[in-house]
Amino acid sequence: MAGRVRENGDSRLTGRGRATRERILTAAADMMYVKGVALTTLDDVRAASGTSKSQLYRHYPDKDALMRDVVALRAAEVLERQHQHLQRLSSFRGLERWRDALIERNALHNGAYGCPLGSLASELADQDEEVRRAMARHFAAWEGLLEAGLARMRDSGVLRADADVSGLATGLMAALQGGYLLAQTARDVEPMRIALDMAIAHVKAHAAPAGEAPPEVGAGVR
Template sequence: MTTTADPTTTRLTARGAKTRERIVTAAADLMYIRGIGATTLDDVLAASGVSKSQLYRHFAGKDEVVRAVVDLMGERVIERERNALNHVSTIAGLRRWRDALVQNNALRHGAYGCALGSFASEVADQDDVARRALLALFAEWQELLAGVLRRLQDTGTLPPEAPVDQLATGLMGALQGGYMLAQTARDVTPMATSIDMALTYIESLTTG
């Protein structure tokens, strides 16, 4: 996974690393709920309990904090999706993956959407470093979906000519669009419908 963190962070002392982690974790929680634009460095200071001098020892400004947050949230999302998708090789498994995402988002009535999608909408035109990091994360997530579809081909469920990469793109688009619709409606029904439409199309291509 592409990271945006300053390489000097690898030389932090244990205490410094814990301070930096506290800052990034607090910023991630705030930015996910409030949004990047609505979260100030003063908010991060208050939530993390560190001093301004400590924050600026690790970050030159808000842009660097945002990039570190993108890295952290990206690690969380990709690890979750890797665990969920790496062993899926059936349509039923894909539907269980869909159910878990929808049910998890329903706990918040869809209010916050996908962390990566929400961040992308805020930083795409503001910070090219963060945008490229998010692009790499989406590509990694999409490749996990493509891996499932290739396994469906390997088992004969999908025909060899099925356009796996395009199908993975469509499924990712349905997922991210569904997150946005659910966030706007404060209701996960549009999210469930969007993913279901994509999965129904994939299922229509199956040979069984």
């Protein structure tokens, strides 16, 4: 995964060089998730990755460059997991399984560190415009996976034909990110569970009446 973060910079690296850069990036991503970006120094990353100062600065001349690759790495990891969970979403039970997977993963640390992507956004969105724009794209992609699943539910007759799948996806994402934050401050995933349950209940309120036929292909239902 890390080797795909900066493809343009990989072409002239040896295998050993790519391994060193990946080790640096992985160490930085782990430390920034646990300690936060502001409290993670390049010296911390150097020590954690077992690299020399010259090796570190050869790959990352400053913290900003490292931080941007950490954002790209975390986004790739999060979106890959979300794609696995949401690519076949087509039912309310599928939404509940998605919720359960998120909560179970966050419960590993009692919700202590928040969303791997959202925690970075909260620290960096006001500090670096390039990172803010990248974050916006990543969250839009995540929300798009939800919207696509809800659209399948609408098109198959699980949701009403007039269901606003874009708005419902935004509501689910807002509940998820708010739930992450509440779980982080409480050190308890129960607030996250409640927030997601309420958002899913709102989606269920748009269920198609029993016996309602799904819209015909090409009927123009959005």
